[in-house]
Amino acid sequence: MSKFNQTKVRAAATAVGPIKTKARKTTVTHEGADAHVRDKRSELFLLAVSNFVGENTFYESADARDTRFRDLIANRAVKDGDWTAELLAWMRGPEANMRSTSLVGAAEFVKARLDAGIHGGNRQVINSVLQRADEPGEFLAYWMTRFGRKLPMPVMRGVGDAATRLYNERSLLKYDTVSHGFRFADVLELCHPPKFTPKQGDLFRHAIDRRHNRDNPISESLTMVQANADFKQLASADIDTMTKDGELAAALTEAGMTWEQLGAYGAWTAARWEAMIPSMGYMALLRNLRNFDEAGVSDKVAAQVAAKLADPAEVAKSRQFPFRFLSAYEAAPSLRWGHALDQALGHSLRNLPVLRGRSLILIDTSGSMQNSVSGRSHMQMVKAAAVFGVALGVRNAAGADIFGFASGEFKHTVQAGASAMREIDRFIGRVGEVGHGTDIAGAVRRQYDGHDRVFIISDMQTCSPQITATVPSNVPVYGFNLYGYRPAAFELGANRHEFGSLTDSTFKLVPLLEAGTDGGWPWEKDEQAA
Structure with missing residues (x-):
């Protein structure tokens, strides 16, 4: 159904937005001025899109803020389930990109509905908010810390669906690290994804084997995992030799190496960065502009980085908050990134309107x-x-x-x-x-x-x-x-x-x-x- 382009369009003087206050219900601001109380949808929306879980704000402690969020989610999950499910999916999508808040919201949504005996749609809500390969484990960690180790079937199925969609060789090498309490194998063993490709079956077995320190050979289908294992046998001097021969960039890509992993091989040089840059993601490039300058990355390579940063399609795909570009601008010591960051900021603010009048x-x-x-x-x-x-x-x-x-x-x-x-x-x-x-x-x-x-x-x-x-x-x-x-x-x-x-x-x-x-x-x- 059309939401806006209807025949019964109100005059400009009576147009109203989605955020609403309750008639005749008042309160005071945190500074003591007269204020109004919003309806539940409005309060939840404004809190959801601004709340970083576990973070204090000037007027509200992290505990108070998180409790308010959980209570609002639980209330709306039972009384306004379809709307709340849409909110959660949108929050984790490219427009809002609220990661932890979406995961917490989905967990609280499902728990409240199951406690109320409401079934249907819970599995889909969980799957909708898990958009990065480390998030199935993050979700399970939150669920078990908050609700105990028993996993209801919608939780198992929703997390399993996401694992099947998100787990591949590259994500295993990037996110399945010993720093995580819930590894890929733990997710697989707890949730038992019912459908996966033969290659994923090889990947899942490898993830479980390495989690339990089993000395099984890497399947032939896992070419990137094998290349990564081979690369990690190299010494720092071998890597520097590869930069001279021009082999390092291809080897890093083939092995699915991240810049954090290459950083373990000693001090960064311009040659190492120049080999690493072609396989780096957008956010990684944005975070490392100072490091590129300090290592002396060439102007030619810097121009390639700047072109990617300024590309509107790359900006949209990156899901960066607009303030991230200001942060990068403040951190970068040289001027060669300024114009690209200015363009990127503009692309990230594409919804700011051009308006008539003053x-x-x-x-x-x-x-x-x-x-x-x-x-x-x-x-x-x-x-x-x-x-x-x-x-x-x-x-x-x-x-x-x-x-x-x-x-x-x-x-x-x-x-x-x-x-x-x-x-x-x-x-x-x-x-x-x-x-x-x-x-x-x-x-x-x-x-x-x-x-x-x-x-x-x-x-x-x-x-x-x-x-x-x-x-x-x-x-x-x-x-x-x-x-x-x-x-x-x-x-x-x-x-x-x-x-x-x-x-x-x-x-x-x-x-x-x-x-x-x-x-x-x-x-x-x-x-x-x-």
Whole structure:
């Protein structure tokens, strides 16, 4: 059924988005301002697309946040199962790419439904969120830690389906390591995948044999596994000889070697990197730009890397969050990557709209936005906010007024044709300039000047109430919520919208809403546009 292109399209003044608040049900923000309570779907969606499992945020501990997520999933799994299954599949897909949250969500979904006696679809939900070969083991580790060692049949079948789909020679060599508590063999022995090819049968036997330290020969069908075993018999000096003869690149590819595995053979040289680069994945290239520079990789090879980084098809396939490109830009010491990263960032933000008229873009630089995106990352959430807000302003340079705000505001001016990456970097240099509070209402009141729309990119935990009061009711206000906290800073409805996630996916609803079309969930496709 068409979600958007229907005959009963509402006027622009009454278009509403998918995130909703409950009428007459209020609360307060974490800073004490009046706030509203979202419905269960809306609260779960905003939390799901912003929650890194086990990570503290400024206002909410990891335990409180994870418990809230689990409770919401369990509630919706029983009362709203089809919608929640679609949410989980979308979360792990290329648009949202939330890995751990999706796995936890699928486990809690299935457990809640089985406890309620609801069968059907559980196996499929598990299979839908397992998209990388280390994830079947990750899922089982979570399930057994949380629910015990007994595996219900839908869990066994769902994980087994994923293992059959994901396990191959290359993934075995990359992910089946002694650092994992659940190895490929453990998954296979616990879940017993019912269907697999003869070659996979050889691979599965090999995985089980090596897990149990059985000295069985490698099957002739497993050519990459054999090549890998042969390569690992080489000494460091042998590898350097191969770089001189030009043999190393082909040998690394044939053996399914990763850059981490080659790194165990001693110090990196330019020749080793140049042999390794052709078989490296997109994320591995992005993470190693500094290492390439420090080793002295040639400009010719660097140009090949840059071309791959800037390729829109490669960017889409890589599923990188937009802030990853800023992180790579900040880490790389040389200028030869800058243009490619700027192009890649633009491709990753393809859903940022070009809009008519004038837009007010307010980017939160307060103290609560200066936490890291996750414990493993040095990227602050304020930088992720700047990626969205400044890039949106660059795309609409002729009609965008960009301000950083906290207790006060500073204006950030961009020129038409400016580099988004450089403008983001320049904006970030001003964080802290206007204090550390979160006065959203004050920023809107002082900077709104007849604009056609207002964007607020923030954690939305304002210290000031009535943040939309000074914006006429026929002017859209879009809150882009980067943390998914429970209190909603303003009442949602006609021309009052809230989005979330660390990707640009929900920005694609803006043109629909401004055309007077009620916005649906991001995984809902218009049939005529498909």
